[in-house]
Amino acid sequence: MIVGAGVAGATAAATLREEGFDGEILLVGDEPHLPYERPPLSKAWLGGTDPSIEVHPAEFYAAQSIELLTCTRATVLDIATRRVTIGGSAVAYDALLIATGGQARRLPGLSGDRVHHLRTRADSDALRERLVPGERLVVLGAGFIGCEVAATAHGLGVDVIVLEMADTPMERALGADFGALFAGIHRAAGVDLRCGVRVESVQETTTGLVVHTDRGAVECSSLLVAAGLVRDTDVWAAAGVPCDQGVLVDAGCRTAVPGVFAAGDIAAHDHPRYGRTRVEHHDTAVRQGSVAARAMLGRDVAYDRPNWFWSDQYEHTLQSCGEPADADELVLRGSVAEASFVQFGLRGGQVVSVLGVGRPAEVMAGRKLLLAGHPVAAEQLRDETVDLRRVMRPARA
Ligand SMILES: Cc1cc2nc3c(=O)[nH]c(=O)nc-3n(C[C@H](O)[C@H](O)[C@H](O)COP(=O)(O)OP(=O)(O)OC[C@H]3O[C@@H](n4cnc5c(N)ncnc54)[C@H](O)[C@@H]3O)c2cc1C
Known part of the structure; x- marks a missing residue:
């Protein structure tokens, strides 16, 4: 049995x-849809240009004899009898995969028709209705989702104000320098990005909202609260599955309870390289889903890939593989100021991280070097005349 019909x-x-x-x-799954991809919900789906986000077409599930129950929530797990209560009935399992993802964080006092969150397709559709030219959207939080929505909404002709507590957007994930680059990109596009601002309260009026901050009040027609993800582990923890801000699993996505596995955003995974991680990225969810399935079949497997994610904002694509914190030397190729660069992290002469903006081919080449553990000199990475795709190939005689 698999609980949670997302990508994992x-x-x-x-x-x-x-x-x-x-x-x-x-x-x-408790949503009414076929399993779908969430990344477009803040980008092309929200902008109305991506008509199809399903992971597989409906026929796939029938052809593969996969029974898909939508609009159905798992509410109780009994590990002694190996049963999960779904839709009021206790259903037996031989192996259980918990793949329930997470929910958008709610903030106290912020609710009502004009206050939006973004995790589901229904959330994206509801927000889309508010993105009308001339209306004003305030985005609370300049993480990836807040920044992507700001870019999409701006592209639809909406007046966008972003309020962020930190000094730069996406600072926790990217650091202050790359955060500053994206701050410049948003401001140059015409988004009013205000950093170092703390929201104190939100008041509803007859025509909209007034957001009170420590730096004055802002009026808007709607508000997106983009304040991160919360993992709901109550059902699993109550049953005795060890949890700590996520369902604790080993490298092979196994919990400490025999026959129970977890993958994707809900998992607090023990990564062989990075230790305990709680990753919220699409690629990790897909790959952990695959590893967990093989573990459920008793295979000796581990999810040991470096984490990979991307973000699209305006015409800029950011891509990242591995952890820059893992590196003992950082090497820059290209120009941060021109939003066209790759930063490689090296450790012991091997690439351990690749982070790029506007350089997909070089990021992919760097990712291959990383995955192969191929030795490479910092000078080669820095030198723009070196074709990184050829670094791994032997020189022709
Ligand atoms: C707006 C947005 C944009 C994103 N953009 C990017 C991006 O650009 N790049 C990137 O790498 N990642 C991105 N992500 C993150 C990525 O989408 C997630 O990491 C991924 O969806 C996680 O997949 P999952 O299957 O673990 O969980 P989910 O996709 O959350 O699926 C879990 C499913 O389980 C259901 N469920 C929960 N509890 C129960 C229950 N008790 N019973 C039954 N069903 C239940 C949930 O409703 C949900 O349908 C984005 C996420 C969002 C929300």
Whole structure:
């Protein structure tokens, strides 16, 4: 049984079949849709230019004999009898995968029709209705989702103000220098980005909202609260599955409870390289879903890939692989000021992280070097005349 019909759950179900499992697969999700991709919800889906976000078409589940239950929530787990209560009935499992993702963080006192959050397709659709030219949107929080929505909303002709407590956007993930680059990009585009601002309260009026901050009040027609993710572990913790801001799993996505596994955003994973991590990225959810499925079949597997994510804002794509904090030397290729660069992290002569903006081919080449553990000199990475795709190939005689 798989609880949570997002990308991790859908990938796990597909992997079970790919690996030759011919028993029953029950994929249970509480949303009304087929499993879908969330990244477009702040980008092309929100902007109205991506008509299809489903992970697999409807026929796939029937063809693979995967029973998909939508609009159904798992509410109780009993590990002694190996049963999960779904839709009021206790259903038996041989192996259980928890792939329930997370929810957008709610802030006290911020609710009402004009206050939005963004995690689900329904959230994105509701926000889209507010993105009308001339209306004003305040985005509370300049993390990835807040920044992506700001860019999309601005592209739709909406007047956008972003309020962020830190000194630069996406500072926790990118650091102050790259955060400052994106601050410049948003301001140059015409978004009113205000950093170092603390929101104190929000008041509803007959025509909109007034957001009170420590630096004065801002009027708007709607507000997006983009304040991060919360993992709801109550059902699993109550059953005795060890949890700590996520369901605790080993490298192979196994919990300490026999027959119970977890993958994707809900998992607090023990990564062989990085230690305990709680990652909120699409690629990790897909790959952990696949690893968990193989672990459910008793295979000796581990999710040991470097984390990979991207973010699209205006015409700029940021891509990142690995952890810059893992490096003992950082090497820059290109120009941060021109938003066209790759920063490589090196450790012991090997690439351990790659972070780039506007350089997809070089990021991909760097990612290959990282995955291969191929030795490379900092000078080669820095030198723009060196074709990074050729670094791994032997020189021709
Ligand atoms: C707006 C947005 C933009 C993003 N953009 C990017 C991006 O550009 N790049 C990137 O790398 N990542 C991005 N992400 C993150 C990425 O989408 C997530 O990491 C990924 O969706 C996690 O997949 P998951 O399957 O673990 O969880 P989810 O996708 O959250 O799926 C879990 C499902 O389980 C359901 N569920 C929860 N509890 C229960 C229950 N008790 N019973 C039944 N069902 C339940 C949930 O409703 C949900 O449908 C973005 C996320 C959002 C929200």
